[in-house]
Amino acid sequence: MKRTSQLLGAVSAFALIGLSTPAMAEGTQAGQTITNTVTVNYNVGGVAQTAETASDTFTVDRRVNFTVVETGNGATSVSPGSSESYVTFEVTNLSNAALDFSLDVAQDGADDFNIRQPGTLNDGFQLYLDNPLAGTVGEFDAADTLITFLDEIPEDETVTVFVVGDIPGGTVTGNTANVTLTGTAAEAGTTGVLGADVVANTGDADDPNAVDTVFADTGNDGIESDTDTFVVSAAALTVSKTSRVISDPVSGVTNPKAIPGAVVEYCINVENGAGSATATGIQVTDVLVANLTFDNTFGVFVDATADVNNVCSGGTDSGTYTAGTRTVAGTLSDIAAGGSQAFYFRAIIDGDVTFTTP
Known part of the structure; x- marks a missing residue:
């Protein structure tokens, strides 16, 4: 430290008065x-x-300290084949100077699947910086900025980084992929350019006229990381289709047989397995084969119930039939884990006999 002094004369009494107190808080700028x-x-x-x-007089040295923290405190649920899935990290600069941070993303070798770069079949990720002024803050959206590093992060500032990737199709419930984001402290100073890695003055005597650097992060090495996990939650749908004869032109509704002119009811039951993700956007299509004519006097029922004998009942007559393609179609409501929805309609076996269905 630089010191100046003056010689004291004979002293009969003296007082030492400190006119200022050193400010050694973390927030004092380097x-x-x-x-x-x-x-x-x-x-x-x-x-x-x-x-x-x-x-x-002395110069305040630089105390490099920062954190990389996964937010949410738990695994991130994703669906097979989902695009632009993301995990969220916060990087906080606790240093007493602005810093750049290089960013690296890696997966564990023991993961069940590899994340893919959005829109490609190549393994990898994209990094985005959350926009705190537009879009939905804290959620990945179109307002966020594609980045490769963090640029000129002021002291005491926290930024949110999204690690974004596509989930391969074919993954199943319980598959996991660990994603680790590593940040390395780098020199700030030039906007838009990643500075060199920060180097600490380890083992050097303090220079009162220069800014020395000390690593104060958890590892005392200027490198911090955290891990989040993608866990796949897939719907496990099973579909059953059964038919029953409603009536025939000979016996009516009494023990009817599947003869020409008979009315047949098809019951399609869609079930979602226990512990699975909720199935949404469920579209059912059934193309009538030759020798069947759609019974337009009955309707197409969705969100119905199938009993233990696969007999459908209830529901809403909101499905459609397209004659040109002979297609019966309808949309089912979401099916949660362990739930089911049914879909049913009627058709007539082609023949020469005309019979009015009940």
């Missing part, structure tokens, strides 16, 4: 100079003498 001046007042023969002073 490079700032701190000068403390001490004043000694004294008397000689009961007469006050001119005070003597001494000063000390």
Whole structure:
């Protein structure tokens, strides 16, 4: 430290008065100079003498400290084949100077699947910086910025980084992929350019006229990381289709047989396995084969119930039939784990006999 002093004369009484106190808090900016001046007042023969002073000046060094933290405190649920799935991290610069941060993303070798770069079949990720002023803050959306590193992050500032990728199709419930984001402290100073990795002055004596660097992060190495996990939650749908004869032109509704002119009801039951993800956007299509004619006097029922004998009932007549393609279609409501929805309609076996269905 730089010191100045003046010789003191004979002292009968003196007082040491500190006019300023060193500010060593983390928030004191690196490079700032701190000068403390001490004043000694004294008397000689009961007469006050001119005070003597001494000063000390030094430069505040740089304390590099930051965190990389996964947010959410749990695994991130994804669906097979989902695009632009993401995990979220917060990077906080706790240093007393602005910093750049290089970013690296890696998966564990033991993962069940590899994340793919969005829109491609190549393994990898994309990084996005959350926009705190537009879009939905804290959620990945179109307002966020594609990045490769963090640029000019001021002291005491927290930014949100999204690691984004596509989930391969064919993954099943319970498959996992661990994603680790690693940040490395780098020199700031030029906007848009990643600086060199920060180097600590380890083992060097303090230079009072220069800014020395000390790593104060968890590993004391200027490198921090955290891990989040993609876990696949897939719907496990099973579909059953059964038919029953409703009536025939000979016996009516009494023990009817599947003869020409008979009315047949098809019941399609869709079930979702226990512990699975909710199935949404469920579209059912059934193309009538030759020798069947759609019974347009009955309708197409969705969100119905199938009993243990696969007999459908209830529901809403909101399905459609397209004659040109002979297609019966309808949309089922979402099916949660362990739930089911049914779909049913009727058709007539082609023949020469005309019979009015009940």
